[in-house]
Amino acid sequence: MEETKISTIMPKTPGKRNTPTRSQVWQYITCDIDAKVARCNICNKTMKYTGGTTNLRYHLTASHQMQEFEVSGPSARVYKEGGEWKTGRRVRTIKSGPTFRVGGSPSSKSSSRGHNVAMPSTSASGTIAKITCGPERSKFIHSHVVMLLAQSLLPVSMVEDEGFIRFIQEMEPGYPMLGKKVAQSMLMGKYEEAQEKLKICLNKDAKNFGLVYEIWTGHDKNNYLTVTIHYLTHQWNRESWVLGTDRVSTKPSTTEINMCIRNLISQYQLSLESITAVVNRQGILKVTQINKVGEALLCDSMSCATEKLEHCVSMALLLPSVKVVVEGAAKMINYFLHNEDPNEKLNKAKAESKLNIELQDYNKSSWLGIADMLQKVLALQDEIESVKAQDEKNQLMYLHDWEGVAQLVHSLQILKAALTVLGDQKSGSVACVLPVVHSMLQHCEGREDDGSMLSEFLTVIAKEVREKWDLNAIMPSSVTMLSALLDPRFKQLKFIADDDKLDVIDALKQLVVANHATANHDSEDSATNSVSPFLCLFGEDEFNSKPETTDAEVTTYLSYPPLSRDMCPLDWWRMNQGKFPELSKIARCYLAVPAVVQSWSDIITGSSKMDMKRALLDVDTAGPLIFLNKNWSILS
Template identity: 20%
Template sequence: MKHPLPTASTSSNASTSEQRTGVSTGQRQTSIIDFSKGPITDKRRQQITDLLINFVVKDVRPLSALSGEGFRDIMKFFEPGYKIPSHATLWSNIMLQYNTVKARIANEMKDKSVSLTTDLWTSCTMDPHITITAHYITDTWELKSRVLRTTIMPERHTAVNIAQRLKETIEEWNFVVFCTIHDNASSMNLAMELCEQFPHHLGCTGHTIQLAIKAGLHLPEIAKTTDAARRVVSHFRHSSVAVCALKKRQEQLGVKVHKLQNDCATRWNSTFTMLERLYEQRLPVQAVLADETVTKVGIRRSLAMRECQWELVAQLIPVLRPLAKATTIMCGENHVGLSFIYPVLLNMANNTLSANESDLAAIRSFKNTVRKELITRFKLLSRLLAESIPITACMLDPRFKHLKFLPDDVREEAQARLTQLVREDGEVEQPGATGK
């Protein structure tokens, strides 16, 4: 036998290599690319392009997200034969899909009773925008909400300019508006009057409730306490040392490990959220502020809340909670909230905001102020209530149709008005007309 040693050595090395790698030296491990047989088909190429567009649209991503080196590496690994289209091609495909969806929605809204909500807002880059959303019920009784327009509005937000944007949207989509919901700004109210296409318009209930709450929070004693709470929260939001110490104290005291939340003047219910979270974390917060190794004496003194302020916070939270819940319910898009506006408001005015003997003086003042604001802004004690759209909606809702929450005279007037509206619409049969 020739060359016995090299041959044996080679065999031994091969065996050892196989044991170490688990791969036979006589075979190549199959890669994912090997499963791709032949060039990519046009059908699959379009499917991938559609999925990329879906990724951009659904996740609200910029087209530049598809240009990143890492993203392209992923695409090359999974589909080597696919080349990501140019931005111009992708944008063209997006607009094709947009026009298809737009036509479908326009057809869905055709001959429907459509209501609009409008919102003027500012982005994090301080660009002013207007958003217009349509709400309607389909033939299969599904409640739909569709954003028809979100565009930058650099011009002044005057009534004339707002009305022009609304008219443009209606003309573009070609539908009939029943009612428009808007905030309580004077320019917005005037804009509604300038739009002859709008037979009805209502101020946003959630926004109006927040204005009433804000009036109560501006009372001197309440404002002083919320300012003190805000300073404490701000300290923990800007000090990494305090945050770490707070987490440690939370674990030691068996309190939920939650971060403190600051409030924002333009974010609804945020003051309630701030106070509720701060009171929940009272013990660990006080422990951190009392720890001289964490908090300097001067800072501790400036942040210390008095016992009477903690007591005020404790009594204010259960008053704010139902108001916050009412705001959230009124602004939901997954249900029709028009019919329970006045049942909820009157219940809050007559129960939630009724003063108790155990209430602190500041809490009684807060309740009285918010109650008066709600009564004035929603005309809760006016006979004109009988003519309002929400009251008409109440009578068409089996839960509230008897209007037991209204005085007798207002109830009778509302019922008479509904009967008149139905007769004018020609949908009421005269008594005995059917012989039944």
């Protein structure tokens, strides 16, 4: 620490003016020498730069109250409170405060333009110059520290962590570190501001919506319930916001969960009748309990499709014949990764084949990780076999059942594709559930049972899928069935019998009639009274004409050709909502309900980063931090 207090003032030379080789202003000013322009990093004001720093020091003194930058000398201008600049000698006094390092001047040969170089600053007397961060700059950094806590979901106590304090002081010398109480107060201010903005946003766009609720455990071993709202805007864009987090008991009852959800709904002045369905990560809840939550809220209730599919595949991977193949591949990968000579030979073989594929470690916690591991092994089959031919000594460490690996990889890739469709952020919704389940069953049950490893694997998956989704109990008026009919990709309902299709279509017609009867058409009537001059003169063309009745509206919709499976249904409804005014309202309700709860990164890794971060949060600030983490964009 003592070494940093060495003065940078050069020895006095007769007849030559001696000045420091670094100026303190470059910590707050960025300079472009070619353009002869300097910009303040605090307020972004642009100033002239002609080689000196006097005008820059005037700016820091007057605009940001940094008195340590006052210019001394007979020609110095001193800023008075009345706003007038006066010329006169001013003796500069060194302020007390922490020491800091400043950037190099633009004329320094050892530094790049606009980049800071750490150097100790000194006063004219050779002592270390000490400054404090200006109030505007401090406020700016305060807000960004709070933003860091929210967006990275970090505990508020981090602001008192020694390592974090050192980091901030190194980046911003002289900054008065934000205390935990102040940070918590600022966080609560942002939380209340975001709540008010979210209330306005939801009352404007969230006419109908789906809810997702999760129960997770904090570091205090207590359970918490977080509720997220999902809806489609009038422009058919997906939106999701966290409504809030409440503490619940160790084994929460249906009544307790129901009351928490109702309280959050009423807090934002939303109606229970607007809930289309609720989706849950099952966790500690039983299936019967999940269904009762939906019944209490007068809507459909379902579990996360990802969670169900993960259970189905995990059960199949536990088969002894399948475990032999998977563990055999894992042992071979471990052999290559931890033995230098075989690894070098494999890398050489990959280079000759121009393959850029790396073997992946065995991840037991994620079936997607197992699928990727086997796929990469299969892609390197020829290269591995070429190394095996050169290494007969360790032949037992190589994989023998390549055919079994190929069959398993094919089936796992189909299941992975099903998961991708369900979890697609734009086009994925509860409308995809029944078509995806039907496709999986077709793959699993569409082959003869020959007693092979693959037959056992697919049989278990088919059995678990039918049990988890309970297909026989799905009603024609359920959200999963009607949403599939309202998705132009799946409206032909190929996954059910023709007689059952008629029941689903009748259920949709009844829903359209009921929705039309209860809707308030005052605003729509006033809009329809004003007819476009073009329509008044030419009339509506046959292609764009609206059906005269709600029943005809459904019939016309079904007569349109289905949308390509890889297209987005929301784009189709955005273009055609004018032709189906009543039907589009219902489609906006049903297609908003998500099929999965977890993020794609959590699905791939088999563990939730959100759960791990939430478990570290302080009890008092967990709710506001989770709220701001998801909803920070609403503040802008």
